[in-house]
Amino acid sequence: MDGTTWDGVERLRDWLDAEASPAAAGDVKLLRVLKIGEEFGEVAEAVHGALGANPRKGASHTWDDVHKELCDVIVTAMVALATCTPDARKLLEERLSHLVDRVSA
Secondary structure, rough: HHHHHHHHHHHHHHHHHHHHOEEEEEEEEHHHHHHHHHHHHHHHHHHHHOOOOOOOOOOOOHHHHHHHHHHHHHHHHHHHHHOOOOOOOHHHHHHHHHHHHHHHO
């Protein structure tokens, strides 16, 4: 991932830090990680909608909606990682390299 992506992630993290309520200040890491689950739920809802799997709602979403929600999950996870560690860029690159190496062997 290039620096522009991580620059954007850090801007989002900084904005969230500035907007965080005082009550949540001690739980910022926890809340950012839990937000990933919320975003995943939106992906699941979009997939159901794209497939028309909910008879009550029918075809309520498109595959473009699914793609956007998947991007939200990725960005949310990156923001959570950047919140949890100052080495987020390095850790993600190392982990991705490890996973790719595993399947390339």
